[in-house]
Amino acid sequence: MNTIALLELDQLQVHYGSVQALAGVSLRVNRGEFVCLLGSNGAGKSTTLRAISRLVPATGGEIRWRGGDLAKVPAHRTLRLGIGHCPEGRRLLNRQTVAFNLELGAYLRRDRLGISSDLDRCYALFPRLAERRRQQAGSLSGGEQQMVAIARALMGRPELLMLDEPSLGLAPKLVAEVMGVLEALHKQGQTILLVEQNAQAALEIADRGYVLEAGRLQLEGSAKDLLGDEQLRAAYLGQ
Amino acid sequence: MSAALLQILLNGAASGGVYALVALGYTLIFSVLGVINFAQGALFSLGGYLTFLLMGGRIGVNGALPGWHLPVALPFWMALLLAAIGAGVVALLVERVAFAPLRRRGADPLLSLITSLGAGVVLVNLLQILMGAEGYAFPAGAAALEGLPEALLIGGARIRTVQVVLLLISAGAVAALTVWLERSRTGQAMRAVAEDPTAARLMGIHSGAIVRLAFLLSGMLAGLGGGLIGLSVSLAGPYFGISFGLKGLAVLVLGGLGSVPGAIAGGLLMGLAEALIPSAASGWRDALAFAVLFAVLVLRPSGLLGRRLQEKV
Ligand SMILES: Nc1ncnc2c1ncn2[C@@H]1O[C@H](COP(=O)(O)OP(=O)(O)O)[C@@H](O)[C@H]1O
Numbered sequence: 001m002n003t004i005a006l007l008e009l010d011q012l013q014v015h016y017g018s019v020q021a022l023a024g025v026s027l028r029v030n031r032g033e034f035v036c037l038l039g040s041n042g043a044g045k046s047t048t049l050r051a052i053s054r055l056v057p058a059t060g061g062e063i064r065w066r067g068g069d070l071a072k073v074p075a076h077r078t079l080r081l082g083i084g085h086c087p088e089g090r091r092l093l094n095r096q097t098v099a100f101n102l103e104l105g106a107y108l109r110r111d112r113l114g115i116s117s118d119l120d121r122c123y124a125l126f127p128r129l130a131e132r133r134r135q136q137a138g139s140l141s142g143g144e145q146q147m148v149a150i151a152r153a154l155m156g157r158p159e160l161l162m163l164d165e166p167s168l169g170l171a172p173k174l175v176a177e178v179m180g181v182l183e184a185l186h187k188q189g190q191t192i193l194l195v196e197q198n199a200q201a202a203l204e205i206a207d208r209g210y211v212l213e214a215g216r217l218q219l220e221g222s223a224k225d226l227l228g229d230e231q232l233r234a235a236y237l238g239q
Numbered sequence: 240m241s242a243a244l245l246q247i248l249l250n251g252a253a254s255g256g257v258y259a260l261v262a263l264g265y266t267l268i269f270s271v272l273g274v275i276n277f278a279q280g281a282l283f284s285l286g287g288y289l290t291f292l293l294m295g296g297r298i299g300v301n302g303a304l305p306g307w308h309l310p311v312a313l314p315f316w317m318a319l320l321l322a323a324i325g326a327g328v329v330a331l332l333v334e335r336v337a338f339a340p341l342r343r344r345g346a347d348p349l350l351s352l353i354t355s356l357g358a359g360v361v362l363v364n365l366l367q368i369l370m371g372a373e374g375y376a377f378p379a380g381a382a383a384l385e386g387l388p389e390a391l392l393i394g395g396a397r398i399r400t401v402q403v404v405l406l407l408i409s410a411g412a413v414a415a416l417t418v419w420l421e422r423s424r425t426g427q428a429m430r431a432v433a434e435d436p437t438a439a440r441l442m443g444i445h446s447g448a449i450v451r452l453a454f455l456l457s458g459m460l461a462g463l464g465g466g467l468i469g470l471s472v473s474l475a476g477p478y479f480g481i482s483f484g485l486k487g488l489a490v491l492v493l494g495g496l497g498s499v500p501g502a503i504a505g506g507l508l509m510g511l512a513e514a515l516i517p518s519a520a521s522g523w524r525d526a527l528a529f530a531v532l533f534a535v536l537v538l539r540p541s542g543l544l545g546r547r548l549q550e551k552v
């Protein structure tokens with residue numbers, strides 16, 4: 001491909017102390033694409049996102065954003081560059097209201113009108129949050145909290161939206177709702193990198209996928225191919 | 240209300256205001272880092288001495304430069320403001336040497352209790368080398384309060400003007416800080432860092448800068464308290480801030496760790512409780528302060544307005 005990828009990992013390595021969590025991961029996300037990163041617990045999915053957000057340092061390889069090296073960028077600058085990260089475990093400010101959490105997502109923005117129209121957009125996307133906007137985030141159900149986390153990430157208007165297991169711990173009906181929202185966002189042009197253990201749900205809506213195992217990529221391909229892959233079906237889809 | 244009672248209440252509120260300043264200083268740092276800065280008392284001393292020097296006060300015979308004084312003699316208000324800023328800058332330095340290296344290395348935050356205590360001891364000893372161990376009274380007639388009578392009659396009660404000034408300045412500072420934390424964008428960022436620094440960074444907040452801002456502000460609060468007490472009582476030696484630091488710590492726990500309204504309420508309660516003790520029995524004041532603390536904690540382990548203690552998830 002001769003176009004510059006929006007995001008490109010080249011032989012990325014990450015260590016936690018002496019433990020190697022990523023042993024050379026290469027992947028790319030093109031503008032407008034919906035890519036999913038699959039793998040079982042402990043495979044290194046969250047570490048990959050944390051390395052992209054600069055929450056953990058890369059110990060080898062390169063992370064390129066719009067062709068430029070991300071190595072020197074501190075974590076608080078990544079959103080400014082267009083990388084939004086809806087982290088593992090949601091990390092809401094539980095003692096603050098839903099509205100405060102969403103407004104915090106737009107912390108870097110100064111366009112009051114844009115922010116308020118994006119707030120309306122988020123409440124339209126997740127109507128049950130609208131009724132709860134004055135409630136403490138910690139008092140919401142798990143599914144609602146996940147919606148706040150996604151909406152908060154959207155409020156930063158990221159060029160790339162990275163989500164870490166948004167379906168974790170949700171009832172099947174809510175999983176479908178969340179995946180539906182991601183699919184709709186993608187149709188509106190949002191570039192998405194989705195980390196999931198729920199391979200089936202992710203592959204049904206993604207363009208392409210990568211499968212990570214013990215810090216290494218095992219498989220990659222179009223979502224359609226991966227859904228039909230024998231190896232993947234046996235390992236992750238329980239069939 | 241009898242004039243005597245009013246007098247007691249106003250005096251209590253005045254010292255309570257200073258306790259609230261100190262406790263708020265602890266609160267700011269506790270909420271963003273989850274630790275106590277034990278150098279706070281030393282910064283309180285520093286604020287007092289800086290105010291004294293900026294007003295043109297002379298170093299005494301036991302100091303490093305006996306008889307020396309700054310070539311300026313600022314009015315109290317200005318000296319107090321500059322001293323607060325000075326204490327804030329030194330607080331930044333304390334963060335640099337006693338907190339930042341530990342955080343960089345991922346050390347147990349509890350270790351900073353020792354490093355900050357050490358920084359405080361160094362600071363107090365530097366003051367002692369420079370100024371000697373003797374006490375200092377602010378320049379005669381509290382030059383700054385020129386034009387105001389020594390005492391005011393309020394509702395029949397005779398109140399020292401200094402006490403009123405003390406109350407107004409500390410109340411003003413506390414109110415300004417509270418409103419700012421509640422309303423401003425930076426206050427919003429500070430609350431975010433306090434609750435989840437990682438989430439805050441992902442929202443584009445520079446958590447390191449927010450931590451430094453918390454140190455600057457808390458040093459300024461301590462410095463302000465030191466200057467105010469210097470004016471209303473005197474500087475009773477380089478260690479005088481330490482006892483206020485301890486009292487502030489008691490107030491912090493009394494009000495509820497990390498709670499801004501708790502620090503204010505705790506400060507006032509402590510000041511009022513002390514003021515109720517007649518000055519003939521003033522030796523009992525500290526004992527009472529800690530007895531109040533003890534009683535409150537038995538009844539409400541999380542403090543007056545603290546959140547109920549719970550596991551962080
Ligand atoms: N903070 C940490 N310290 C040490 N090891 C960690 C840390 N976080 C993750 N790991 C290890 O790194 C590996 C990858 O973890 P992670 O990226 O969280 O996997 P996943 O998100 O795919 O479940 C695991 O072996 C995990 O135990």
Ligand SMILES: [Mg+2]
Nearest residue numbers: 045046047088
């Ligand atoms: Mg994970």
